[in-house]
């Protein structure tokens with residue numbers, strides 16, 4: 001098969017994460033997209049250069065990435081949300097770990113910092129713009145019954161009332177000037193927002209090669225995994241297993257790296273699932289079960305629109321499909337499932353049953369083998385791939401265990417970092 005070298009736009013990837021995290025509830029639908037747009041328009045109006053505008057745009061699109069649970073997301077919608085909001089610290093700590101996005105970490109860190117509380121002037125202008133854009137959007141009522149143009153006056157009044165306290169009065173003046181443009185508000189409507197944003201994304205001049213994409217995918221893996229201490233290293237384990245398995249199957253090195261990318265992204269759609277459902281002890285209601293099962297659907301829809309990721313989208317998202325057509329969500333059959341998707345299904349199950357979780361030890365090798373072989377007999381998994389895994393189990397296990405050990409360290413360091421900076425103790429340890 002002929003494959004072309006991976007080239008993906010950074011902003012396309014940023015928007016992919018932004019979109020998926022906004023799927024968590026209809027209440028926050030498109031919120032980060034609108035903030036990205038408003039913040040970029042404000043950045044243009046204050047005269048920031050193109051590069052700075054791009055950063056403000058990306059920070060707007062990811063500003064609530066650190067709100068890992070649904071309640072964190074919803075509490076960020078209070079107009080007077082505490083300015084030291086924990087989710088700003090979590091988001092900034094996540095972004096700082098990825099070189100290409102490190103410059104926007106400070107913008108996210110200060111996106112709830114009040115102007116009159118920032119005596120040392122720590123909040124960069126970009127952060128103030130995201131803050132203002134964010135608060136404008138939370139004041140707006142969206143939906144077909146609410147005309148945005150009729151809300152402009154009241155939004156302007158509310159923002160004016162907090163000038164000098166929440167926001168720099170000069171910035172508020174810039175906003176009030178911009179607010180006169182009807183198109184600014186009409187652009188925020190559903191559908192329209194996608195059209196106006198695609199202009200920004202299409203003009204992105206930063207592209208990621210395979211290694212750049214790999215680090216970005218690893219960051220996304222952390223955002224997915226760190227939401228729950230029960231699965232804090234799962235994506236890392238699947239990524240390492242999938243790559244080791246691809247090597248054992250004789251794939252070329254580049255192909256193996258692409259498989260690893262798909263491993264990091266396979267549960268992307270879990271960002272659209274409230275974390276309390278992922279952690280619920282006890283039986284799930286039919287509705288909760290349906291929500292959890294929809295995660296692979298969202299993985300697919302979120303990734304397929306990223307130019308350059310069309311193939312990887314399928315490899316990542318079909319991991320709950322089965323060769324006998326009884327999997328989900330597309331009910332694909334053996335002739336529609338390529339080798340990479342089959343491999344990912346094996347890597348996901350192998351990792352899920354072998355990894356240690358806070359509430360149980362992972363299965364021993366023999367038990368793992370029996371589980372996988374039974375699934376082959378049942379018509380779920382590919383027999384050749386399972387055989388290859390069983391023949392190379394020591395090698396694959398080593399890759400998985402090493403990757404997950406490093407991931408535990410990163411997870412602990414991550415929360416230590418966040419806690420140190422916020423002085424808020426949260427029991428996030430995964431060793432308990």
Ligand SMILES: [Fe+2]
Nearest residue numbers: 063064076111
């Ligand atoms: Fe926020």
Ligand SMILES: [Fe+2]
Nearest residue numbers: 063064076134
């Ligand atoms: Fe927000």
Ligand SMILES: [Fe+2]
Nearest residue numbers: 266267319320
């Ligand atoms: Fe999954």
